Amino acid sequence: MINVLASEWTKLRSVRSTPLSLLAAAAVSVAGALVSSTGRAADYANLSPADKLAFDPVNLSFDGLAFAQLAFGVLGVLAVSSEYTTGQIRTTFTAVPRRPIVVAAKACVAAALAVVVGGAVSLACFFVAQAGLHKAHLGVSLSSPGALRAVLGADFYLLTLTLLGVGLGALMRHTAGAISTLFALVFILPVVAANLSSWTTWPGKWNLWSAGNALISTQPPGVNSPSTGQGLLICAAYAIIPLALSVVVVARRDA
DSSP, X not given: OHHHHHHHHHHHHHSTHHHHHHHHHHHHHHHHHHHHHHHHHHHGGGSOHHHHHTOOTTGXXXXXXXXXXXXXXXXXXXXXXXXXXXXXXXXXXXXXXXXXXHHHXXXXXXXXXXXXXXXXXXXXXXXXXXXXXXXTTOOOOTTSTTHHHXXXXXXHHHHHHHHHHHHHHHHHOOHHHHHHHHHIIIIXXXXXXXXXXXXXXXXXXXXXXXXXXXXXXXSOOOTTSOOHXXXXXXXXXXXXXXXXXXXXXXXXXXX
8 A cells, every 4th residue: 555655646746737736726825815814904994893793814814715725626636537638547557456545545645735735825824814914903823712723624625625626536537527527516506505595595504615614714603604513524525425436436447
């Protein structure tokens, strides 16, 4: 298994898109945190008393993740689909006939990279945002209630997207199709859920973005929003179910 992990790590880091996409995600996330925090600090005096009460200086630290989250999902997709595109997957399965081990190794390597990079990005976003809020005396420290949990929650959300990408890549074997499906789950489904809120609330509560937002919020959840615990379970389901299905499907079909 160690040799398989080493091989998958070599493959993943040798793909040119891996460092480029992660660097872009980090830059967008940090820039988003800075713009959001400075803008909110400037407008804070004009907020209503209710809005001031609901102000969450920790949650807004991760506004940039809304734009960068797709990069982590694409990282997971490419960890699998790039080999199908080049045909190298046949060589991999010849060298490692137990295909579930290959999928597991790809997931482990992508997950490890996502945790490390995602953790660094989450911390950077938090500190940059709090620096932007400092002039208005709105910033908080990492030791403030819920702050560290939110940073870890942001990292877990990015890990979820990465594993979701691995599962979709292994299931679909096609980069464009897997990324399109990922895009729909992350961006389109929440919009559809919001439009359905007038007659049903469960799509808005159980979609991936709502779950991720629950992990990075320090305010009590709304009536139609998941709690932190529910957010963890939803994210875990989005990561585990596609991965489990991909292990079964990859083991049964031709390369």
